[in-house]
Amino acid sequence: MAKIAEGVSFIPGQDEFIPDSHVYVIGNPASGDLSLVDAGLAGKGDYKITSLQAAGIDLKSVRRVIMTHTHFDHIGCLSEMREKLPGVELWVHALEAEPMEQGDERTIYGMDMFKSMCQMQYGFKPGAFRFNVNRKLQGGENLEIGGMAWEVIHIPGHSMGSIALYDNSRKVLIPGDVVYADYAIGRFDLHGANPTELKKSLLKLAKLEVDILLPGHNQIVEKVPRDYIRETAKQWEPYLG
């Protein structure tokens, strides 16, 4: 686990033939109130928990997992992790929380072909991702957690209920799979994706002042160039309708 800024650390994803999402640990350690942003790929729960322990984190101080969105590579190891994190809450945007609570796994797997592949590879049965969500986010909330303030921004397009978390005082943005390093953006062909919405979401994020960009995969960016997200949106505009 690597510290990025005060109250923000990072457990890099361990990609297999399917990517494993990064986990960000947010909250000031002294607060005893830590949040994980995303969980990761199925089979990566032990790795994520061991990384927390190796960093000296008391697992009892982990109070909640906030999902940037509920794709398989982000939520796949949630139940493995919850075995070691008793009482941990799950916070998800309402547009993905409600179907998930009803056992609708279309967003989790994204497409039927991928669903069959994951179920075969990992032995998941239908209903494996029917989680109860403790807090349904809408976007626009100002979360006061762990001695920090994080704004929730609804950024649909990659998935219906994608959110970003933004720390305005440190200019840190956690955008899930909406925008990455190297002018890359998330795919927009899975269940619930929408290229027009994705474009709008990128333009919404482009208005923020961002110094540190912490995406769901690949490189993190600790010195974000000025207008980086606006430039990324511009490059992708012809493909986003």
Ligand SMILES: [Zn+2]
């Ligand atoms: Zn995704």
Ligand SMILES: [Zn+2]
């Ligand atoms: Zn992902």
